[in-house]
Amino acid sequence: MSAFDDLLAFQRQTxxxxxxxxxxxxxxxxxMPRGATEQRAEEMAAMEAVLHERRxxxxxxxxxxxxxxxxxxxQRILELISRDFRxxxxxxxxxxTEIARQTSLAQGVWADARANDAPDDFLxxxxxxxxxxxxxxxxxxxxxxxxxxxxxxxEPGASQAQIAALFDSMRPRLVTLRxxxxxxxxxxxxxxxxxxxxxxxxxARSCATAFGYDxxxxxxxxxxxxxxxxRWQDSRIxxxxxxxxxxxxxxxxxxxxxxxxxxxxxxxxxxxxxxGRGVSMGAHESQSRIYENQIGRGAAFTGWLYQRMSxxxxxxxxxxxxxxxxxxxxxxxxxxxxxxxxxxxNLHIMLRFDLERDLISGRLDTVDLVEAWNARFLRDFGxxxxxxxxxxxxxxxxAVGLFGYFPTYALGNVYAGCLNKxxxxxxxxxxxxxxxxxxxxxxxxxxxxxxxxxxLYPPRDLIEDATGSDVSEAPLLDYLEEKFSGxxxx
Amino acid sequence: MSAFDDLLAFQRQTxxxxxxxxxxxxxxxxxMPRGATEQRAEEMAAMEAVLHERRxxxxxxxxxxxxxxxxxxxQRILELISRDFRxxxxxxxxxxTEIARQTSLAQGVWADARANDAPDDFLxxxxxxxxxxxxxxxxxxxxxxxxxxxxxxxEPGASQAQIAALFDSMRPRLVTLRxxxxxxxxxxxxxxxxxxxxxxxxxARSCATAFGYDxxxxxxxxxxxxxxxxRWQDSRIxxxxxxxxxxxxxxxxxxxxxxxxxxxxxxxxxxxxxxGRGVSMGAHESQSRIYENQIGRGAAFTGWLYQRMSxxxxxxxxxxxxxxxxxxxxxxxxxxxxxxxxxxxNLHIMLRFDLERDLISGRLDTVDLVEAWNARFLRDFGxxxxxxxxxxxxxxxxAVGLFGYFPTYALGNVYAGCLNKxxxxxxxxxxxxxxxxxxxxxxxxxxxxxxxxxxLYPPRDLIEDATGSDVSEAPLLDYLEEKFSGxxxx
Numbered sequence: 001m002s003a004f005d006d007l008l009a010f011q012r013q014t015x016x017x018x019x020x021x022x023x024x025x026x027x028x029x030x031x032m033p034r035g036a037t038e039q040r041a042e043e044m045a046a047m048e049a050v051l052h053e054r055r056x057x058x059x060x061x062x063x064x065x066x067x068x069x070x071x072x073x074x075q076r077i078l079e080l081i082s083r084d085f086r087x088x089x090x091x092x093x094x095x096x097t098e099i100a101r102q103t104s105l106a107q108g109v110w111a112d113a114r115a116n117d118a119p120d121d122f123l124x125x126x127x128x129x130x131x132x133x134x135x136x137x138x139x140x141x142x143x144x145x146x147x148x149x150x151x152x153x154x155e156p157g158a159s160q161a162q163i164a165a166l167f168d169s170m171r172p173r174l175v176t177l178r179x180x181x182x183x184x185x186x187x188x189x190x191x192x193x194x195x196x197x198x199x200x201x202x203x204a205r206s207c208a209t210a211f212g213y214d215x216x217x218x219x220x221x222x223x224x225x226x227x228x229x230x231r232w233q234d235s236r237i238x239x240x241x242x243x244x245x246x247x248x249x250x251x252x253x254x255x256x257x258x259x260x261x262x263x264x265x266x267x268x269x270x271x272x273x274x275x276g277r278g279v280s281m282g283a284h285e286s287q288s289r290i291y292e293n294q295i296g297r298g299a300a301f302t303g304w305l306y307q308r309m310s311x312x313x314x315x316x317x318x319x320x321x322x323x324x325x326x327x328x329x330x331x332x333x334x335x336x337x338x339x340x341x342x343x344x345x346n347l348h349i350m351l352r353f354d355l356e357r358d359l360i361s362g363r364l365d366t367v368d369l370v371e372a373w374n375a376r377f378l379r380d381f382g383x384x385x386x387x388x389x390x391x392x393x394x395x396x397x398x399a400v401g402l403f404g405y406f407p408t409y410a411l412g413n414v415y416a417g418c419l420n421k422x423x424x425x426x427x428x429x430x431x432x433x434x435x436x437x438x439x440x441x442x443x444x445x446x447x448x449x450x451x452x453x454x455x456l457y458p459p460r461d462l463i464e465d466a467t468g469s470d471v472s473e474a475p476l477l478d479y480l481e482e483k484f485s486g487x488x489x490x
Numbered sequence: 491m492s493a494f495d496d497l498l499a500f501q502r503q504t505x506x507x508x509x510x511x512x513x514x515x516x517x518x519x520x521x522m523p524r525g526a527t528e529q530r531a532e533e534m535a536a537m538e539a540v541l542h543e544r545r546x547x548x549x550x551x552x553x554x555x556x557x558x559x560x561x562x563x564x565q566r567i568l569e570l571i572s573r574d575f576r577x578x579x580x581x582x583x584x585x586x587t588e589i590a591r592q593t594s595l596a597q598g599v600w601a602d603a604r605a606n607d608a609p610d611d612f613l614x615x616x617x618x619x620x621x622x623x624x625x626x627x628x629x630x631x632x633x634x635x636x637x638x639x640x641x642x643x644x645e646p647g648a649s650q651a652q653i654a655a656l657f658d659s660m661r662p663r664l665v666t667l668r669x670x671x672x673x674x675x676x677x678x679x680x681x682x683x684x685x686x687x688x689x690x691x692x693x694a695r696s697c698a699t700a701f702g703y704d705x706x707x708x709x710x711x712x713x714x715x716x717x718x719x720x721r722w723q724d725s726r727i728x729x730x731x732x733x734x735x736x737x738x739x740x741x742x743x744x745x746x747x748x749x750x751x752x753x754x755x756x757x758x759x760x761x762x763x764x765x766g767r768g769v770s771m772g773a774h775e776s777q778s779r780i781y782e783n784q785i786g787r788g789a790a791f792t793g794w795l796y797q798r799m800s801x802x803x804x805x806x807x808x809x810x811x812x813x814x815x816x817x818x819x820x821x822x823x824x825x826x827x828x829x830x831x832x833x834x835x836n837l838h839i840m841l842r843f844d845l846e847r848d849l850i851s852g853r854l855d856t857v858d859l860v861e862a863w864n865a866r867f868l869r870d871f872g873x874x875x876x877x878x879x880x881x882x883x884x885x886x887x888x889a890v891g892l893f894g895y896f897p898t899y900a901l902g903n904v905y906a907g908c909l910n911k912x913x914x915x916x917x918x919x920x921x922x923x924x925x926x927x928x929x930x931x932x933x934x935x936x937x938x939x940x941x942x943x944x945x946l947y948p949p950r951d952l953i954e955d956a957t958g959s960d961v962s963e964a965p966l967l968d969y970l971e972e973k974f975s976g977x978x979x980x
Binding site: 013016017019020023024027031033034036037038039040042043045046047049050214215216217218219232233234271272 | 525
């Protein structure tokens, strides 16, 4: 066995263990008995202790020094392991374990606080998590910027300066578009009615199938906060059901199918190597968003969906497919990020990005967070937050320590804009398939040009290779302006 | 920190990891996508590699030498860790990992072979598993008896000689009782009808609740082969549904509640120590069997169940509670162990015990197993096996490497007989509660006298302390003869 082989065998086991830890997270959010929180926190901490020990194993350093890559794939594998080794080695085992334990516990505290609209039950816990994450960030940053150090875990190579500049250039066009749309004479109707859970789930399943989701290597469950989980042969999705709003379930499902499909699309040969996962959260989100929005909320696919939903629910309050397309894409004031329309979604991210940078830097204390959130929300969205569950308590991310994660959602939208432009040129007859409820030509193009590569290329390179152009926010903004000008007859 | 504290902290993490591995097993048998078999095998192997490394960690030897127990609990903890350390150290890591991987894969192969009635698809895999288990047994036995070495994992202190003697003394009375019962003039009616899955599951849930199952620390799912899984705050049960036979679902559920209830009943202070689990498979089975049979199939509880089932299914084909009690306890020829009545159940175990001893010793080869099974079944039960799914393919145990496990089912029945005799004396008005669908006075007696102790006492000591008598098969056989003489009017 060469040093490279030894390293890969060791890494393979680490990847398998990390996949187990992820499965445990899925279990906690879908099926775990509610009384098992302490036990699960111990289990997560034990898994993290094992994983951290392996990620900092001194043999890794030796193997990395001795290993001789045979090709570009080997080279990239070494890069990724080396990066992970460097990062993990900076974080003390005690801290890594403690973060796993506390975030597992905090998840339940957050869910209860959200259900009871009681931020005071949650903020002290958030304060502890924040302290741990700041300590982790200090260790990782090694004198550099704390937020950048955290961001780097989700979007390698990105920086807050770069993202702040991106957001600065996106905001004016988004705000103008929102004004035009909200002030337009034509306003799409809302969908009204009662939509039974079982029928919604059946529809959601057929949408997942329309996007080529491989049910033999996945499954769908209900979760408070939809997410996807897992890789290779076991990539699961979750969804939620609101009986007055079937779009919530359907588009949560298509979104999560985007994530899962990415994992399912990665070259099998990369399984349980560092190449065997989506390369970044931004790259991941590009898939979930292009599935959900550019494809799933496009005129062709919603034409098919209109028929399916009319059949399933025995008629709809919207009289035709054209009106239905406008309804699906309706822009309205709203509190909730995950339910936001395409025009406003990124404005939600900008709010979180600024607040979490302030939390990490220490400029903002958790005791002032509710006030800061509400003030900022009023400024950015023109409406006052009515209750904490619609404000600072709406997202699980901070509870589970995901600081630096939110901006990858907006990056994903930008990447999706780039991919969509290239895909439209490469697959000119796509709408013909989508109109029949078949999104697989789009999935195939994305699979061929992006998904199959897994972690082989850095995120920006990956998108630029797939599209043949530099990453830019322009395609996304052009697409939004064109789409919503059409719908709103601007 | 003393050596004892260090040891306990290390062990606590090992217990948490072992609980994770068990949860992964639950996932595989209930919710895992069918295409994830290879991935799951890798994950199980990786977990086993970690667990084996910890169980054989040289520091354990040092701590065990230096640790100073303060009381009997500490002493027992040291005994149990030391026992596990000695056993684990005899098994090479490669072998332990390979068994985890192959048994995870074999489970799917077995399930397919059983579904397709195709033993030839499964026997080569069984042959590989058997080879690995024989290798493990040799390592564990250290020159002693191979089967005893395996048995010791499930029932510490038991030996095949002792069990063979027990079975020899049980068989004649069981065979005579069966003859009398099958030849009796009075024969209870079968229950006929169609019983909808949802209604069965609702009934099964209310039965679990009647036995005090703590739903906040458990849940119920469907599995091909019902089992219970987990400990402390997360002990889950599974059941199955046959729409022509509601007793299958109801009594599988009560049986698994017995197992889960044992885990739920262990002193919280023992959580994630070696005392925090049921002490042996025999002790475990004593709980599942006494819940299922002595309590669940008794006249008092079935009186309540009769009303509940009549209401749930809008009438039953049995006209009264007395007839229903006889129907529940009906003795008929049948192939399937898990569906066997109390009279014949242990005869099924004896068949498996003899065959698996022959497999482990090498007297029987897997290529001859179907023939050997069928011949033995004809001799012991007087009927010819009609298809492999009703014969050698009916149980998952050998596929997942559980050789030496089956006899603990019969031991559990014997223990349950002892416990039932003592409980009847200690809780004389139990039937009054059971008649109202409340089994908690029985559960409380078992909890107080047995369950709460977890691993604190060796299995026989535990039963003898709880009952104040030596373990003997007599109470079980007396109970069976009295019960079935009554039902069959002998």
